[in-house]
Amino acid sequence: MWRFLIKRAGLALVTLLCVSVILFAVAQVLPGDVGRAILGPWATEVQVRALDHQLGVDRPLYERYWTWLSDFLRGNWGESYLLRRPVDALVLDRLKNSLILGAFALCLIVPTSIWLGVVAALSYGKWLDRCISIAGLSLIALPEFVTGIIVLAIFAVELGWLPASAHVPGLNPLSWFRQLLLPSIPLMFVLFGYISRMARAGTVESLRSNYVRTAILKGLPRRTVIWTHVLRNSLLPTITVISVQTGYLVGGLVVTETLFNYPGIGKLVLDSAIGHDLPVLQATVLLVAILYMVLALAADLLYTLLNPRIRLSA
């Protein structure tokens, strides 16, 4: 089991290193002339050169890559070109906001989707199953901005129940719902499709298995069979899907945060890419990659801990 996890961690590190090289390469092409981009078209050539030198963008590539990576690892993420603020405070603050939004969406949708997925599997082939499956299939497919704009039109404009642009909520749980419910709906729709589909497939499979048939034949009540025999096994693949989809969340956040004007990391990626704000862009995307890898590893660990077949082999 440990060998498996160490191997996965090694692979994750290699992937991260690849991401950092790609990101660095992108950052080299992206700005064209950094000094010129910051100072504008009317600055003199001498001023541009001086700024380039001050920012260190006139040194050889490998040296800059190394400086950048070691600085990043030491927590020295530089200063935003546009906002003239330290990158670490900015990015971490935005990350915190996005984690609040993402966690809110996950907390609401994971139990709901698992529940509906299991319900669909228990009524396999009936109309309830069809409805849940078709709803999931359609909701996965809809872009976040389409569902987002529709809920905005209904709940913020037409009914006026919730604000049209979201702010970071305070400590009051009521304000969480008020601020986060609308922007998290588009995310929840997509997640619902994936998670409920996995929960349904897992449940259908374990319902057909021999051990469940044995449990039913030996006269156990239906409730006991479902809770102790079916759910335990059917939820295993669901865990993997949740971790993969948490990675997706970051992509979804770019769109929802833009639509709802929520100050999170997704909006930061878009704004810094459009504004060619390299230090911010690099730090944000690398952080997202690290976060994603950690989540994937956590899911692997959880999966091995919960699955005796993997835990006890090796």
Add this chain to the structure above:
Amino acid sequence: MVVGSPTAREPGGSADPPVEQASGRSQRAKALVLALLGSWTFVVGAAILAFWIVDALIWRILVPYDPEAFASATLQAPSLAHWFGTDDLGRDVFSRVLAGAATTLTVAPAATALGVVGGILVGLFTGFYRGIADDIIMRIVDSLLAFPLIIIAVLVISILGPSVTNVILVIGIVFTPIVARTVRAAVLAEREREYVSAARLLGNSGPYIMFAEILPNITGPVAVEVTIRLGYAIFTSATLSFLALGIQQPSPDWGLTISIGRAYLQIAPWEVLFPAAALATLIVAVNLVADALRQVLEE
């Protein structure tokens, strides 16, 4: 994320004796069409998809107004003269919704085609020859899949600049390794079968076996992958238009219209709701077709 099953193979496959192959193939095709027509998800999806494809081709005949002509009657609510109302520049929303299908149904299929052709080539070669190239490419696929497509697209398009060509390129290139993975998995299963060894013994060249022998036998999983990718391509290209990284004004593209119209959501919700509904029906239709196709081919 990958919904299509890479192990799905054409029913019957290559097990048929060669003499009956021609009639067997047409019979299989007939059975396939019948099974698809019997699935209501396929019929509904295909009908909606066909509607939008026809509309994308002949919208010039269908529109009551020029979708790009300004008028003084701005932000009018839906009426008999303007079924879906008018937008902030007085343009007829109904005409713009009809005309908007064309861009989506050009960009997404083009990107899908690029990804599928690239993916088939890479998948066939890596699956057939294996070796170091195979390992390296699969690592690249893993790290690509580790990243939300939207973030990659935002990065690349902010370098290259927003344009239709760049949207097609970035989606197609990201799709290539994903399609390659599905194709590779199918090739790995096929290459162990007798007809491939027979073709080898006959002295056929590697490329000939790949394209003439293996490729026709993996059309099932490839077809499923194509429809799934088409859904994602519409999703992604529309999202990029919405983020102002794709098609630019004054195109009636749905994603772009929603991005601009959301400023008027309070006073003229029809300006965004109709394009949003149009996009929703198109995407759901493609996914219904993909799901039906997958189910029919797996059975």
